Amino acid sequence: MNQLLITLQFYATATFQVILGDLCHIHTSTVCRIIHKVTAAIAKLSTKYVKFPATADERRKNTNEFYQMPGLPGVIGAVDCTHVPTQSPGGVDAEIHRNRKGYFSINVQLISDSRGLITDVVARWPVLCTTALFDNSRIRAMLAT
16 A cells, blocks of 8 residues: 555655655665556556547447537547656657657657546657647547548
8 A cells, every 4th residue: 555655646746756765764766666566557457447438339428428518519538648757768869758848758648538537548659749649549540440
């Protein structure tokens, strides 16, 4: 439970690992290992819990729910992107990970349904514009068929 709470604190506050270590009375390297381990465990669960509506009936249900909330017709999901700070990956292509604000990051795209549940995550691209992220996503390919 403590490992999960440390990781959630890290996600929620973007606090430095050394500060979390001081708060929890554990070494910074231990905090790093905990965050890595818990993040990997959460990522393994994504295939079970993160599912974009695959059938026409599921999409129709999402469309109806979006329409009932703010009156938006034809919406299957809400898309947004954010930059998640990372360390420089080094090497020849390191600078493609530097965003317009000057720090290294990965551009992460999330899609959620009308209830705010995440239905898709794309977190594998260096800094790209939002349209490039969506244009290269499996969701766009799925919707195009």
